[in-house]
Structures are given as C-alpha cells and as structure tokens.
Amino acid sequence: MSETLTAPPRGTPVAGAPGDRQPERTTSAPRRAASVPSALLAILQGSIVWIILLALWFAAAKYFPLGDNPLIPSPQRTVLALQESLPELWEGTLSSFSILIPGLLLATLLGIISGIYVGSSALLQRIFFPFARVAAPVPPTVYVPYAIAVLPTFKLSAIFVVFIGAFWPIFQNTAAGAHALESRYRDNARILGLNSHEFHWKVVFPAALPHIFSGMAVGLGFAFILLTVAELFGANAGLGRFVQYYADFADYPKMVAGILYTGVVTYLAMSGLEAIKRRALFWHR
Amino acid sequence: MAAELRLEGVDFSYEETTPILEKIDLTVPAGQFVCLLGSSGSGKSTLLRLLAGLQFPRHGQLSWNGQPITGPSLERGVVFQDYALFPWMSVVDNIAIAIGKAQPKARKAERREQAEACLVKVGLENAIGQYPFELSGGMRQRAAIARALALRSPVLLMDEPFGALDPTNRARLQDLLLEIWETEVPRKTLVFVTHDIDEALYLGDRIVVLGSTPGRLIADLPVGFPRHRERRALFDNAEFHALRESIAETLAADTLRQLVAA
Ligand SMILES: Nc1ncnc2c1ncn2[C@@H]1O[C@H](COP(=O)(O)OP(=O)(O)OP(=O)(O)O)[C@@H](O)[C@H]1O
Ligand SMILES: [Mg+2]
Numbered sequence: 252m253s254e255t256l257t258a259p260p261r262g263t264p265v266a267g268a269p270g271d272r273q274p275e276r277t278t279s280a281p282r283r284a285a286s287v288p289s290a291l292l293a294i295l296q297g298s299i300v301w302i303i304l305l306a307l308w309f310a311a312a313k314y315f316p317l318g319d320n321p322l323i324p325s326p327q328r329t330v331l332a333l334q335e336s337l338p339e340l341w342e343g344t345l346s347s348f349s350i351l352i353p354g355l356l357l358a359t360l361l362g363i364i365s366g367i368y369v370g371s372s373a374l375l376q377r378i379f380f381p382f383a384r385v386a387a388p389v390p391p392t393v394y395v396p397y398a399i400a401v402l403p404t405f406k407l408s409a410i411f412v413v414f415i416g417a418f419w420p421i422f423q424n425t426a427a428g429a430h431a432l433e434s435r436y437r438d439n440a441r442i443l444g445l446n447s448h449e450f451h452w453k454v455v456f457p458a459a460l461p462h463i464f465s466g467m468a469v470g471l472g473f474a475f476i477l478l479t480v481a482e483l484f485g486a487n488a489g490l491g492r493f494v495q496y497y498a499d500f501a502d503y504p505k506m507v508a509g510i511l512y513t514g515v516v517t518y519l520a521m522s523g524l525e526a527i528k529r530r531a532l533f534w535h536r
Numbered sequence: 537m538a539a540e541l542r543l544e545g546v547d548f549s550y551e552e553t554t555p556i557l558e559k560i561d562l563t564v565p566a567g568q569f570v571c572l573l574g575s576s577g578s579g580k581s582t583l584l585r586l587l588a589g590l591q592f593p594r595h596g597q598l599s600w601n602g603q604p605i606t607g608p609s610l611e612r613g614v615v616f617q618d619y620a621l622f623p624w625m626s627v628v629d630n631i632a633i634a635i636g637k638a639q640p641k642a643r644k645a646e647r648r649e650q651a652e653a654c655l656v657k658v659g660l661e662n663a664i665g666q667y668p669f670e671l672s673g674g675m676r677q678r679a680a681i682a683r684a685l686a687l688r689s690p691v692l693l694m695d696e697p698f699g700a701l702d703p704t705n706r707a708r709l710q711d712l713l714l715e716i717w718e719t720e721v722p723r724k725t726l727v728f729v730t731h732d733i734d735e736a737l738y739l740g741d742r743i744v745v746l747g748s749t750p751g752r753l754i755a756d757l758p759v760g761f762p763r764h765r766e767r768r769a770l771f772d773n774a775e776f777h778a779l780r781e782s783i784a785e786t787l788a789a790d791t792l793r794q795l796v797a798a
Contacts, residue, residue: 435620438590441608443687444637453633457624534624534667 324504332504333512339493340512346488347478350406354413355474362418362470363456363463366425371432371455387423391416391473392480399485409481416477417470421463428462429455461535464528471524475517490516539566539601541587541691541725546596548579548586555750556582560596562744562753566690567723571736571743573783575791579751580729581617584693587727588614600691610638613689615697617729619680621668628652628664631683638687654682658712659705673700681709685716691725698735707767710739718763733783737776738765743783747790749797755786 305326312325324332333340369375394415398408432455440454456463479491486492490513497505541564548557556579564570574580585591586598589608598605600612621630631651635642642650655664658678668676677700684692698706717724730736736743740759747754757779761770770776 433620435616435618436622438585438588438614438616439620439622441590442588442614443634444608444610445633449633453625454622457622460624534669536669 362421370429424466428459
C-alpha cells in the first residue's frame with residue numbers, strides 16, 4: 252500500500268531534469284546546431300501529456316454531459332477561482348507548513364541519527380529491526396484519529412502524524428545506507444584510528460547520504476499525504492482543509508483550484524529537496 | 537623486546553575450508569625495507585591486512601616490537617591496493633584528517649599546512665582543493681601515499697602503491713619513497729607489495745616471495761646493493777640480473793605448480 256501511495260510524487264516527470272537530456276543522435280551535423288532542436292524536442296515531448304490533459308479538461312467542461320457541468324468547472328473558471336482564493340491559499344500554506352516543517356525536521360533529525368547508529372551496529376540492528384519491521388509498514392494514516400483524540404491540540408497531533416509518516420522511510424533508508432558501508436571505508440577509518448563519533452559522522456553519514464536522500468524523498472511524500480489527511484479531520488486552516496471545506500459547499504472551481512495549488516506546492520517542495528540533494532552529492536560518481 | 541615486525545606460525549583463512557596463508561614465519565628487523573612478491577591471489581594483501589591488524593590469524597602470532605598486534609594502530613600506516621580515499625572529502629581534507637589523528641594537538645591551520653606540504657611532496661600541488669572523483673587513478677594513488685606519509689608511522693604497509701602509475705611518475709615516487717626512507721632517523725620499517733621484480737630489486741633490502749594455494753613463503757632473498765642506488769647502474773649489474781632471473785623462475789614455477797594442481 253505504501254508503495255502506491257508514494258508513487259505519484261516520485262514518478263512525476265520533472266521537466267528539465269538532467270535525466271531528460273536526449274542522447275545526441277546526429278553524427279555528421281555540427282554539434283551546436285543539433286543540440287538546440289534536441290532540447291526543444293525534449294520540451295515538446297515533456298509537454299505532450301500536459302497538452303492532452305488540458306485539451307481533455309477543456310472538452311469535458313464544455314461538452315460533458317451537456318456543458319457547464321458544476322462537477323467539472325472549466326479551466327477559465329478554475330483560474331478565476333484560484334486568483335480569488337490566492338490570499339486564502341497562502342494562509343493555508345503557512346498553516347500547513349507550520350505542521351509540515353516541525354514534523355519533517357524532527358523525523359529527518361531522529362531518522363538520520365538513529366539510522367546511522369542502528370545501521371552500523373550489528374547489536375542495535377538485532378535489537379531494533381524486529382520492531383521496525385513490524386512498525387514501519389503500518390500505514391501511518393491509521394494513527395490520525397487516535398493522535399487527534401489523545402494529543403491536546405490539533406496542531407500537535409498533526410505534527411506527530413507527519414513525524415511518524417516521514418520517520419520510518421528516513422530511518423530505514425539511512426540504516427540501510429549505513430549498513431551497506433563499503434568495507435574499504437571502514438578499514439580506512441580503522442587505520443586512521445577515527446573515534447566512534449568521527450566514524451559515524453565523517454564516514455558513515457556521508458557514505459549513506461545517497462540512501463538518506465531517497466528516504467527523505469519518500470518521507471516528504473508521506474508527510475504531504477499525512478498532512479492533508481490530518482487536515483481533513485480537524486483543522487481550521489491549511490491546504491487539505493481548504494479543499495475539504497469547498498467540497499462541502501460544492502464550490503468545485505475553488506476545490507479544483509485548491510487541488511492544483513497543492514500539487515504545485517508539493518512539486519516545489521520535491522524540487523527543492525532534489526536541488527539540495529544534487530548539491531550535497533556532487534562528489535558522488 | 538626486539539625492534540621488529542614478527543610473524544610466527546601464522547595460519548589464516550577467510551572460510552575454514554580454504555586456507556589462504558599457511559605457517560608463515562617472518563621476522564622483519566625495524567628499519568628494513570621488505571618487498572613482498574607473489575602471483576595474484578597468493579595472499580599478499582591478506583598478509584598485509586594481518587600486519588595492519590584488520591584481520592586476525594587462526595593460529596600463530598603477529599607482533600610489533602614484542603607487542604602482539606591486536607588491531608589497527610597509528611604506528612602502522614597502510615596504503616591500500618584500491619587507495620581508498622574518502623570521496624566526500626577534498627584531497628587536502630583526506631590528508632588533514634589523518635594528520636589530526638597522528639598529531640591531536642596540531643591546530644586546524646597547522647594540519648592543513650602540513651597536508652598541503654605532503655601533497656606538494658607527491659606532486660599534487662595542483663589538486664589540493666579537488667575531490668577524489670576529479671583525479672585520475674594515479675593521482676588518487678599519490679594522494680593515498682601522501683596520506684600514509686602524513687601519519688609518520690614507524691611501520692608502513694604498502695599494497696601495490698605504484699600499480700596505477702605511468703613509468704615517469706612511478707620512478708619519481710619510487711625515488712621519493714626511498715628518499716624519505718633513507719633520510720628518516722630511525723628508518724621506517726616497510727613492507728611493500730608489488731608484482732614488479734625490478735621495482736622490488738630497486739627498492740628492497742630483501743625480497744620475500746609468497747607461493748600460492750595456500751600462501752606460504754617460497755623464497756626469502758637479501759638484496760645487497762648499496763643504498764643510494766641508481767637505476768642505470770643496477771641494470772649494468774650482473775648480480776641484479778641473476779637475482780631477477782631466479783625470482784622470475786621461482787614465480788613461474790609456482791604458477792606452473794598451480795596449473796598442474798588445477
Ligand atoms: N574477504 C574475503 N573473503 C574470502 N576470500 C577472500 C577475501 N579476500 C580475499 N580472499 C581470497 O584470498 C586469497 C588471497 O587474496 P589476496 O587479495 O590476499 O591476494 P593477493 O596476493 O593480494 O592478490 P593480487 O596480487 O591480485 O592483489 C584469494 O584467493 C582471494 O580469493
Ligand atoms: Mg592484493
């Protein structure tokens with residue numbers, strides 16, 4: 252289940268990512284002349300799905316079933332609704348981020364620290380893995396109602412749930428990365444007489460960074476999911492709350508605007524993480 | 537308490553059923569330059585790992601200056617066959633971290649200065665701030681050598697340290713190593729693994745040959761050429777060629793024996 256949950260954010264095609272570069276095909280044509288059309292071609296190829304979806308949306312709003320269906324607001328009306336709700340959406344973003352950021356920071360910090368130590372110690376693995384193997388796969392959404400009931404404020408319970416959702420993937424990936432430390436780096440650390448702190452933070456941690464970033468990408472996806480789910484339950488502001496609120500009033504243009512806006516925010520957060528990762532891992536390969 | 541590196545009746549195997557080293561007895565007096573030869577897979581790297589304290593024998597004893605080897609120590613520097621620098625640290629930081637361990641009192645700026653000096657010594661003055669991924673294989677190997685030298689350990693264990701170098705740089709680093717070894721008081725005890733007989737004869741006081749499956753000593757020859765050796769003079773020396781022949785024959789015989797056994 253968790254696999255399917257995280258698939259959309261990770262699978263989203265990222266326009267202009269380095270992976271999109273086309274291999275050069277022409278051999279005789281001058282390089283510069285060939286690379287401009289190939290970049291253009293890449294942009295065109297990346298736009299195909301967008302163009303089709305937009306066209307479908309225009310068509311659906313106009314003709315399905317007899318035009319002007321309230322359930323399918325036209326793109327024009329949605330843009331208007333978006334414009335109108337921007338201040339409210341911005342408020343919602345701030346509110347959501349005041350949950351997301353503490354939860355994520357805590358999960359990242361604790362996930363990395365515990366992952367580094369557990370992953371590089373056979374004893375700690377024997378102690379914690381049997382528990383982690385059971386606890387980690389539990390869909391964190393099931394904690395939402397209980398957290399809201401137990402913790403004093405909605406904010407605290409939402410932070411807690413975001414934390415739980417993001418913690419496990421970060422912890423597990425970090426531990427896997429620490430466990431997979433190449434033996435030559437371990438030997439090196441021993442030869443140099445590095446102490447435990449230096450070994451864990453100057454060797455294991457940087458070596459595990461590629462794994463850590465994978466864990467953080469999954470964790471970030473989970474955090475958004477849990478955030479919006481938690482907001483459906485009890486928030487009085489926030490992105491998930493915005494969508495739920497206008498759905499209740501059957502104001503579908505605003506609701507769709509909220510969905511699109513949330514998509515953009517999620518995408519930006521993912522791209523931000525990706526940018527940090529590329530900077531941090533410049534030495535990698 | 538003798539100042540020496542000593543192996544007594546050392547048996548080693550990774551898995552119990554396949555012995556890798558068998559009954560190795562070897563004493564290296566402090567300050568001696570020993571070259572270890574042997575065909576691929578004979579256990580040279582393994583022997584070095586035992587001396588480094590990264591691996592332990594099933595039987596027998598290893599000691600340095602009468603103290604049993606119970607783990608790695610800054611007294612015994614190592615240059616690994618795959619020159620394992622940390623890829624996430626710049627070249628100079630890779631050296632500086634070693635200096636920080638060898639001289640805990642040195643200040644940060646001091647460490648960096650020394651690290652830079654070490655890099656200049658091996659001809660890497662242009663690579664100081666670069667990262668391992670930006671260097672060629674030979675440059676990385678030189679950085680690994682610089683790091684081992686930075687430790688200033690009395691024992692240096694080197695596993696084919698010049699294997700990835702072009703002939704010019706190889707000769708240059710051989711001379712650098714000799715210069716450091718010859719001028720230091722007291723001299724470092726060096727165990728130097730190589731496949732190159734000429735290199736072993738040029739560098740070593742002594743050549744030890746490891747036979748294969750399982751690894752055991754099949755030859756132990758003194759190399760008596762006076763120090764401050766010159767390549768040209770060695771090549772004109774009849775004794776040099778006789779030694780070279782005899783070692784080549786020993787190695788060939790070992791390979792042949794292995795083929796017959798297989
Ligand atoms: N970690 C390991 N686990 C099991 N067997 C190993 C391990 N490392 C090495 N061996 C085996 O031990 C034997 C000796 O290996 P070693 O690396 O010491 O050889 P070597 O003499 O250094 O060879 P080369 O000249 O190719 O570097 C080989 O047969 C190898 O397959
Ligand atoms: Mg080897």
